[in-house]
Amino acid sequence: MKIDRADFQQAVYDVVRSIPRGRATSYGAIAEAIGFPNHSRLVGKVMNGCSSTDEHIPAHRVVNSQGKLVGGGSFSTPDQMKQLLQSEGIEVSENRIRNWKNVFWNPMEELKML
DNA sequence: AGCCTGACGCCGC
DNA sequence: CGCGGCGCCAGGC
Numbered sequence A: 001m002k003i004d005r006a007d008f009q010q011a012v013y014d015v016v017r018s019i020p021r022g023r024a025t026s027y028g029a030i031a032e033a034i035g036f037p038n039h040s041r042l043v044g045k046v047m048n049g050c051s052s053t054d055e056h057i058p059a060h061r062v063v064n065s066q067g068k069l070v071g072g073g074s075f076s077t078p079d080q081m082k083q084l085l086q087s088e089g090i091e092v093s094e095n096r097i098r099n100w101k102n103v104f105w106n107p108m109e110e111l112k113m114l
Numbered sequence B: 001a002g003c004c005t006g007a008c009g010c011c012g013c
Numbered sequence C: 001c002g003c004g005g006c007g008c009c010a011g012g013c
Helices: A005-017 A027-033 A040-052 A078-087 A107-111
Strands: none
Touching: A005 A027, A005 A040, A027 A040, A027 A107
């Protein structure tokens, strides 16, 4: 099944905007939540363009499955992502979220019942 | 159409 | 625990 760019992008934004402050999720989790388990990379692609949109997307709350802050390159500075997370109370050490297990926010658990 | 790349993820070493 | 390989799919050349 082919994926509609706009639809996929919208779905991703919708999920990301639903991420509570002080929490974070992963690309794979988002992809799974919107029904495309194998499209984690596309989620990343979409997030790459998040800066190009007017929607205020908390892109900094999206990291990889290890809780690592990959993607800092799309921010003003690589540390921007880290700073934003820390300002929300998320502890980050060396480009990595501490307590990732606890900080992780599963979109499926929160959105599947909608 | 073929080839390379990428904000990923998992498994092996 | 870091590194590398492979799978994944869409997009740019």
